[in-house]
Amino acid sequence: EVQLVESGGGLVQPGRSLKLSCVASGFTFSNYGMNWIRQAPGKGLEWVAYISSGSSYIYYAETVKGRFTISRDNAKNTLYLQMTSLRSEDTALYYCARRGGQLDYWGQGVMVTVSS
Amino acid sequence: DVLMTQTPVSLPVSLGGQVSISCRSSQSLVHSDGNTYLHWYLQKPGQSPQLLIYRVSNRFSGVPDRFSGSGSGTDFTLKISRVEPEDLGVYYCLQSTHFPWTFGGGTKLELK
Numbered sequence: 001e002v003q004l005v006e007s008g009g010g011l012v013q014p015g016r017s018l019k020l021s022c023v024a025s026g027f028t029f030s031n032y033g034m035n036w037i038r039q040a041p042g043k044g045l046e047w048v049a050y051i052s053s054g055s056s057y058i059y060y061a062e063t064v065k066g067r068f069t070i071s072r073d074n075a076k077n078t079l080y081l082q083m084t085s086l087r088s089e090d091t092a093l094y095y096c097a098r099r100g101g102q103l104d105y106w107g108q109g110v111m112v113t114v115s116s
Numbered sequence: 117d118v119l120m121t122q123t124p125v126s127l128p129v130s131l132g133g134q135v136s137i138s139c140r141s142s143q144s145l146v147h148s149d150g151n152t153y154l155h156w157y158l159q160k161p162g163q164s165p166q167l168l169i170y171r172v173s174n175r176f177s178g179v180p181d182r183f184s185g186s187g188s189g190t191d192f193t194l195k196i197s198r199v200e201p202e203d204l205g206v207y208y209c210l211q212s213t214h215f216p217w218t219f220g221g222g223t224k225l226e227l228k
Contacts, residue, residue, distance in 0.1 A: 047217040108164055
């Protein structure tokens with residue numbers, strides 16, 4: 001069974017940093033591209049970042065480019081999102097999702113709240 | 117960025133009925149590899165989104181045949197026949213042909 005479990009969220013002040021993790025199980029992690037998607041409270045879905053299986057290809061939404069860094073450790077079956085210079089508009093539930101484009105399996109999400 | 121416009125925003129339905137949701141893109145979603153990367157998701161209340169249809173018309177594993185997708189180019193449709201209680205929630209389309217990938221604004225399927 002494919003499982004994706006996010007962690008690392010919480011309350012953080014504007015301008016500070018936070019690092020999210022997503023631990024994968026039930027499939028060969030190193031064979032799949034991975035994504036981060038977020039959902040602000042009561043709002044729709046926003047794709048944030050993609051990383052290919054071997055980390056050769058990385059893409060970001062313009063809203064986070066230069067502030068967020070997606071990475072992965074295939075030996076640990078873990079996907080990361082390093083978030084810096086956080087803003088109030090980054091407040092959202094952050095999901096990791098498997099597979100480039102198709103986003104076939106999603107985690108349960110982790111909440112990030114940016115507030116002073 | 118590719119703008120994805122979903123209509124309607126809200127869709128009242130009776131159980132057992134049939135509905136259609138439209139998703140239109142601001143540019144063609146045909147990729148240079150010939151595929152069209154348009155997908156449909158359902159987010160049930162309090163849950164993560166789940167994949168229903170990938171690449172326009174392919175049902176994901178375990179998705180009932182009451183769900184069907186169609187369309188081409190910039191105009192796509194999700195049809196749900198014989199609506200059941202577990203079909204209620206918010207439906208989103210996603211294009212992954214062009215970076216940045218973009219979602220439609222969502223269509224809330226609710227009981228009439």
